[in-house]
Amino acid sequence: MAYSDKVLDHFNNPRNVGSLDKNDPTVGTGIVGAPECGDVMKLQIKVGDDGRIVDAKFKTFGCGSAIASSSLATEWLKGRNVDDATQLRNTDIASELSLPPVKIHCSVLAEDAVKAAIQDWKRKNAAAGGGGCGPVQVGVSAAGGAGAARDGKDK
Amino acid sequence: MSNEHSHAGNPASPPEDSAAGVMTKCVACSRELRSAVVCDYCHTLNPIGAPTDYFALLGVPRLFNLDADELRRRYLELSRHAHPDFFTGGSEESQVLAMTISSSLNDAYRTLSDPFERAEYLEELLGGPSSAVDKTTPQGFLDEMMVLQEELTEARLAGDHLALERHGETLRARLAQMMARVAELFADFESQLGCEGIRLECLGRIRRQLNAVSYIRRLVSMTAGT
Numbered sequence: 605m606a607y608s609d610k611v612l613d614h615f616n617n618p619r620n621v622g623s624l625d626k627n628d629p630t631v632g633t634g635i636v637g638a639p640e641c642g643d644v645m646k647l648q649i650k651v652g653d654d655g656r657i658v659d660a661k662f663k664t665f666g667c668g669s670a671i672a673s674s675s676l677a678t679e680w681l682k683g684r685n686v687d688d689a690t691q692l693r694n695t696d697i698a699s700e701l702s703l704p705p706v707k708i709h710c711s712v713l714a715e716d717a718v719k720a721a722i723q724d725w726k727r728k729n730a731a732a733g734g735g736g737c738g739p740v741q742v743g744v745s746a747a748g749g750a751g752a753a754r755d756g757k758d759k
Numbered sequence: 760m761s762n763e764h765s766h767a768g769n770p771a772s773p774p775e776d777s778a779a780g781v782m783t784k785c786v787a788c789s790r791e792l793r794s795a796v797v798c799d800y801c802h803t804l805n806p807i808g809a810p811t812d813y814f815a816l817l818g819v820p821r822l823f824n825l826d827a828d829e830l831r832r833r834y835l836e837l838s839r840h841a842h843p844d845f846f847t848g849g850s851e852e853s854q855v856l857a858m859t860i861s862s863s864l865n866d867a868y869r870t871l872s873d874p875f876e877r878a879e880y881l882e883e884l885l886g887g888p889s890s891a892v893d894k895t896t897p898q899g900f901l902d903e904m905m906v907l908q909e910e911l912t913e914a915r916l917a918g919d920h921l922a923l924e925r926h927g928e929t930l931r932a933r934l935a936q937m938m939a940r941v942a943e944l945f946a947d948f949e950s951q952l953g954c955e956g957i958r959l960e961c962l963g964r965i966r967r968q969l970n971a972v973s974y975i976r977r978l979v980s981m982t983a984g985t
Binding site for chain 1: 970971
């Protein structure tokens with residue numbers, strides 16, 4: 605079964621590959637795996653003061669569909685509010701990429717990674733900020749170099 | 760049940776683990792079948808009945824801790840009697856049967872002779888959770904896998920065969936250790952006859968161990984040749 609054009613596009617030209625500082629309190633990290641095939645996926649989000657996802661990165665060791673699924677997921681996440689991001693469903697990814705039934709689990713993995721990243725971010729901010737995510741301490745040194753700030757001009 | 764009074768009597772204690780299957784009788788000589796498909800006495804091929812698992816096909820106890828030599832001996836012995844070449848002059852039915860049985864024996868041996876495949880197969884047979892249902896791995900394990908994947912990919916891209924070899928050696932040793940643990944876990948399971956709750960717990964533990972093993976296997980394959 606051949607890969608769809610969209611899968612090939614994301615596979616050959618993956619968006620947002622890389623890492624964010626996992627110790628940064630504004631960064632949420634999700635690492636998930638599929639023991640059936642040995643795939644491992646890391647997906648990270650960086651959330652701004654207003655609750656919007658300002659950056660997303662991923663690293664995936666797996667098949668083309670797993671790479672494409674996580675690549676697409678990071679694209680969708682950028683610019684969204686964290687709460688909206690929890691709405692992302694694997695079926696959205698699967699239909700966008702026209703994944704065949706045997707590859708649906710790759711999109712499930714991407715959904716799991718997104719959920720885990722958001723959960724990690726929420727956990728960090730519940731612990732650090734006390735109630736709510738209101739006063740996020742804007743990071744010292746504003747080291748934009750943290751790997752983020754790639755573009756900055758989404759809407 | 761309708762057979763003549765061969766002195767099979769009632770199998771008070773089946774020779775092997777009773778879980779290996781209901782003792783059935785050979786269609787030709789009515790003696791008890793050890794392998795579900797090839798009679799050990801008259802070598803007649805018996806049709807594959809209802810759901811027959813790989814252990815029953817080869818007539819070995821349904822255990823993880825099998826003697827590899829004995830398994831191989833069983834496979835070769837049964838395959839010899841079921842070889843389709845011996846049935847070329849027979850009825851079409853017997854030819855098909857020989858073919859079906861031979862290929863089933865091959866499947867069974869291929870799975871049971873590989874410790875990992877055997878463990879996965881047995882885990883499922885015993886009603887343990889599948890890796891799709893329980894994906895759990897130890898805390899921090901996936902992070903470590905991520906780092907190792909990165910290192911291996913880098914070594915590969917750089918053509919650093921020495922590094923790959925070193926990783927391969929470490930990973931193979933780790934895999935062997937992890938499989939030894941799988942063997943222990945199955946032994947735990949087997950020693951808990953009658954304790955359903957504990958047995959279920961054992962199967963859960965085996966599942967999680969096998970999950971971790973499958974990632975390491977993937978890494979080992981990355982270090983191999985090519």
